Amino acid sequence: MQERTYSIPGMTCQHCVNTIEREIAELEGVKAVKADLEGKKAVIQWDSPATNEVVMDMLREIGYPAED
Numbered sequence: 001m002q003e004r005t006y007s008i009p010g011m012t013c014q015h016c017v018n019t020i021e022r023e024i025a026e027l028e029g030v031k032a033v034k035a036d037l038e039g040k041k042a043v044i045q046w047d048s049p050a051t052n053e054v055v056m057d058m059l060r061e062i063g064y065p066a067e068d
């Protein structure tokens, strides 16, 4: 299991939180997503076939790119 906390500056309201949690949770291999609106962060846990790159790409695709 891999875990990373992503910094997502574009997360500004509960709608953003819901979108991020829903879309990332749908990625194959993702085990948990917990977005923190106040901190503008999301803690994401995954196993194969998900990767950090897959998660980063999806965040970018849905309009919430993570800082490196």
Ligand SMILES: [Cu+2]
Residues within 6 Å of the ligand: 011, 012, 013, 014, 015, 016, 017
């Ligand atoms: Cu929002």
